[in-house]
Amino acid sequence: MHANHRKVLTEVLSLPTVPFGEHAVIEYIRRFCKRRPALSLTEDQAGNMLVRYRRGRGTIRHPVCLTAHLDHPGFTAERMTGARNLRARWRGGVRREYFVGSRIRFPVGDRWVRGVVKSVRARGRGKEARVETAGVTVGSPVPKGAVGMWDLPGPRIGDRLVRAPACDDLAGVAGMLCCLEHLCRQRVAGEGYFLFTRAEEVGFIGALAACRLRTIPAKCIVVAVETSSELPGARIGNGPVLRVGDRTSVYTPAATAFCRTVADGLVRRDRSFAYQRKLMDGGTCEAAVYCELGFQATGICLALGNYHNMDVKRRRIASEYVSTGDFENLEKWFVALVKSGRSYTGHDRGFHARLRKLEKEHAKLLRATR
Ligand SMILES: [Zn+2]
Structure with missing residues (x-):
């Protein structure tokens, strides 16, 4: 892991946070943005934070808006x-x-x-x-x-696992900040929005406010970033998960297809990149809220161990954990999404082209054999 990313991840995972008590994380993000002139930060009336990254010319019709929540269950x-x-x-x-x-x-x-x-x-x-x-x-x-x-040990970043008192959703927050760090350091051309919401754990309160207050520009493709309980078929260590839906609904097909196309491009270029694609129906995520309130939205998550600190086997409170490799790939995926913002068209162009080709190839045979 890049030394800067290890630092951000360790620092963010050390912060105390609860629904309606996210001040430590908010203060951290403020300082993070202040040090980076390429970022502009606005805070809405609900205390949600929107960071905009932009470099280069031209406007993007549908930039990506990554969003993670700042809180974790607590006292x-x-x-x-x-x-x-x-x-x-x-x-x-x-x-x-x-x-x-x-x-x-x-x-x-x-x-x-x-x-x-x-x-x-x-x-x-x-x-x-x-x-x-x-x-x-x-x-x-x-x-x-x-x-x-x-009262759990502070964060530990091992070769295989990241353990911390709260990975949900501080690992998501850290992943987005690492992406911003990368974009700023490498002076990447592109445009992207990064929303940090409050009080998700009591019912998406910050995300709902962000929709009502029009905090997220309407043109954005919203990608909700979460951690979600490991499931059969979505294992810790097999890559971040393209979450096609949750317990409540499925997300916008075109937004999901966009994330998949970007991930497939990464798979071809980078041998260490892997991802999974899965309906994570263990719970409901903010992506469902964004879809319901009119956005094109989808979700990306890290498979999580000891969800909400519940070690089900030992029946006691324990550190949450995610895979170190999954976290690194999450950050790569985010960067690629921002870089690819221009290619979003609102439908799955690759799939459409493939269908047309198949149809053409077999049209004659279909008619001749009827
Ligand atoms: Zn949670």
């Missing part, structure tokens, strides 16, 4: 109910049985305050139960609003 400190007792709000999809006894930590000033979850309050029953608040025993007082995450 927000509400109030101290005793000298060592904290009540914390929980937001995100983690099953109730993982909470009690698990260790968590809050950044307070320049250190961590650690604690243990002692109790939870949930709405609903059985598998449907959704945790809303937790009682936490803490080492020292935690101020209201502090962001709490599971």
Whole structure:
């Protein structure tokens, strides 16, 4: 991995973030953009961030807009109910049985305050139960609003796997920033948009606002970048996944075909590049929202282990992980998408041409044999 990318990935995966408490990641992206004059950053009224990259002449009719979300399931400190007792709000999809006894930590000033979850309050029953608040025993007082995450080791980038307290969706955010780093460093000609949304884990709140506020230029082809639970046929290490749809819907065929054509081009040029193509129906992703609200949209994701920190085998909270190689290929794919923005026509030209050729070749035989 390029040293600059390793640095960005490590730094982003170290940041604490929860729905409605994405400030650390937002601040990081602000500083990232400030250092790179080729980038222009705007923030909408909902706090979503849109970065535009542009170099070279001419306009692109349908530039790519990559989008990732800034948050991860976690705690927000509400109030101290005793000298060592904290009540914390929980937001995100983690099953109730993982909470009690698990260790968590809050950044307070320049250190961590650690604690243990002692109790939870949930709405609903059985598998449907959704945790809303937790009682936490803490080492020292935690101020209201502090962001709490599971007390897991910091990010480790190995040859095979990247492990971190939150790969969902910080690995997606890091992948987009690495792409921007590459575009700026290599002075690549092209135009691309990079949207970072808030509060996805509680129901795509930032993405919905971005659509309502017209944060994303209407001309863009939206590619939602996610991590998604590993599935049979979409394995960790076999390449980033072109996500043709999710549990709710399938995405815009032409947008999916565009990403596939770009990936096929990479496969031909670069022997280390691989990708997969799959309906990832483990959950619903922001691409479904963009499609529903009128965009041509599709998704690309990294197959993820220990989805939402749930180590299902050991039945305990654990680091999430993705493949190091998949991450590197994700970044290559993003760069190629921005470079190829000009070639998007709204339909799958290659496939259309192939069909016409087949039809022509067999027309005579079809008539002669009827
Ligand atoms: Zn998630």
